[in-house]
Amino acid sequence: MSNNKLTVIDREGSTHDLQWEPDQTLMEALRDNDLPVLASCGGTASCATCHVFLEKEVFDTLAERSEDELELLVDAEGYQECGSRLSCQLAFSQDLNGVTVTLAPEE
Amino acid sequence: MPSQQPTESVLNPIVIVGAGHSGVAVAAGLRSRGWEGDILLLEAEKEAPYERPPLSKELLKAGAPDESTVLRKEKFYHDKRIDRRAGLTVDAIDPAGRTVELSDGSRHGYHRLVIATGSRARSLTVPGAELPGVQALRTRDDALELKRALVPGARVAIIGAGYIGLEVAAAAAAKGCDVTVLEFQDRVMSRVTSEPVSRFFERLHEQNGVRFVFGAAVTAVEGSDRAERVVTADGAAYPADVVLAGIGVVPNQELAAEAGLQCQDGILVDDDGRTSVPGIYATGDVTRFTSTIDGASQRLECIQNAMAQADRVAADITGQAPADPEIPWFWTVQHGVRLQTAGVRHPDDDVIVRGTPAEVKFSVVYLRDGRLAAVDTIAGLTDFRPAKKLIAQKTRIDPLLAADPGTPLTDAAFAAS
Incomplete structure (x- = not known):
């Protein structure tokens, strides 16, 4: 599998173009490219420090959020019903090539 | 403390001792802050951090894979030029010569040394503690050993009702084990939370089949060739196939103490992670420091602190500004119910319960001199984020308003604080 291209808008509004590698979750792709994603719990949907916004068209193509993920997100800053995800819960998929991801405000 | 004297050659690497959360975060933080010199990351354990x-939690569940979640993939260390050496420890530090001696006999000069050796499980010291079947939980090997032992019907005695003991109690109960928790205090998690929260979690565990014995002073583990029972001071004996000691952790400070660094149940560090010896930093569970919030001398055994201190160390080494300080926070999950805490509660804080513990989702706020000092949220995070901000600002809170769960916590703040 080849890498996905990924566009990230950080908390200052700057844009970064990254490579998303097949063995990375979205959180890992962000963190390993030095974006300020804390991911305190290590990707177990426990802390909401890897919260991102996806575009609605992309969001709608994904599987439903788990109960844990949703519970953490609904109280998170800037929660979007049709856009908020924990990036640790998004595995690589070629369907996500070229997506734009916005980092949510820090908790 | 004296300022750093960067007179020696920066050709020497920054040597990081310990590749847990904090050690790895220092290495990553140095690179993301633009440090271009060599980084040597040493880890006693054989496998990747x-x-x-x-x-x-997850690893103990039935059907969960044995593979651990690595902190970073191999490629990360390669791409970031982090020279990671597994299975190596530091035998000695020579602060004057700025060298370390490794367990393979080699010597390395360092530009800066970062001690991130973490903590180890406090050992049970009663007679019989060395019997097979008695264990602690700190490493992945510990977890896999425990996971294999937690079979349906196994009698599990857990010594200590802290986070680790209770998380294991929940995992064991879910796997059909017969679980007894022996706790010296009169309630669970007494060090970290208040009585209403303790009572809620006791009921939750009991509803899931866990038994508690409070005021239990364990005096021995008995058995012929492996653990068969745990004995307490009152003469009671609790049959057990598996004995887990969850009685706290001890900082791995010996290396630092031998090198003359000031230690006092933890390596003493300042706000930037500097130890008493120039050129040497310490970070994570192994450290003791003064809280910027309440001035208390503390060790914080949590990931938030491990990451935040690592960032401050990386910032200081690179001469950059660190991120803003964050209120410490902690979490545990037991029987699927999350307890998440912000701030460090003191035993004499005023306790205000928001909501009804019988209804599962509630929170408890802690006031010190009328100001918000900490919060526990149970099964819901509504109060968590607002509380962190109010704690950071030492906001005065109206206790009557705060007691009403229908009033957002932010609205319970007195206007003039």
């Missing part, structure tokens, strides 16, 4: 929180 991994996440610890899942060891007492």
Whole structure:
């Protein structure tokens, strides 16, 4: 599998173009490219420090959020019903090539 | 403390001792802050650095894979030119010569030394503690050993009702084990939370079949060739196939103490992670420091602190500004119910319960001199984020308003604080 291209808008509004590698979750792709994603719990949907916004068209193509993920997100800053995800819960998929991801405000 | 004297050659690497959350975060933070010199990351364990929180939670679940969640993939260390050496420890530090001696006999000069050796499980010291079947939970090997022992019907005695003991109690009960928790205090998690929260979690565990014995002073583990029972001071004996000691952790400070660094149940560090010896930093569980919030001398055994201190160390080494300080926070999950805490509660804080513990979702706020000092949220995070901000600002809170769960916590703040 080849890498996905990924566009990230950080908390200052700057844009970064990254490579998303097949063995990375979205959180890992962000963190390993030095974006300020804390991911305190290590990707177990426990802390909401890897919260991102996806575009609605992309969001709608994904599987439903788990109960844990949703519970953490609904109280998170800037929660979007049709856009908020924990990036640790998004595995690589070629369907996500070229997506734009916005980092949510820090908790 | 004296300022750094960067007179020696920066051709020497920054040597990081310990590749847990904090050690790895220092290495990553140095690179993301633009440090271009060599980084040598040493780890006593053989395998790639991994996440610890899942060891007492997800990893123990029936059907969960044995593979641990690595902190970073191999490629990360390669791409970031982090020279990671597994299975190596530091035998001695020579602060004057700025060298370390490794367990393979080699010597390395360092530009800066970062001690991130973490903590180890406090050992049970009663007679019989060395019997097979008695264990602690700290490493992945510990977790896998425990996971294999937690079979349906196994009698599990857990010594200590802290986070680790209770998370294991929940995992064991879910696997059909017969679980007894022996606790010296009169309630669970007494060090970290208030009585209403303790009572809620006791009921939750009991509803899931866990038994508690409070005021239990364990005096021995008995058995002919492996653990068969745990004995307490009142003469009671609790049959057990598996004995887990969850009685706290001890900082791995010996290396630092031998090198003359000031230690006092933890390596003493300042706000930037500097130890008493120039050129040497310490970070994570192994440190003791003064809280910027309440001036208390503390060790914080949590990931938030491990990451935040690592960032401050990386910032200081590179001469950059660190991120803003963050209120410490902690979490545990037991029987699927999350307890998440912000701030460090003191035993004499005023306790205000928001909501009804019988209804599962509630929170408890802690006031010190009328100001918000900490919060526990149970099964819901509504109060968590607002509380962190109010704690950071030492906001005065109206206790009557705060007691009403229908009033947002922010609205319970007195206007003039």
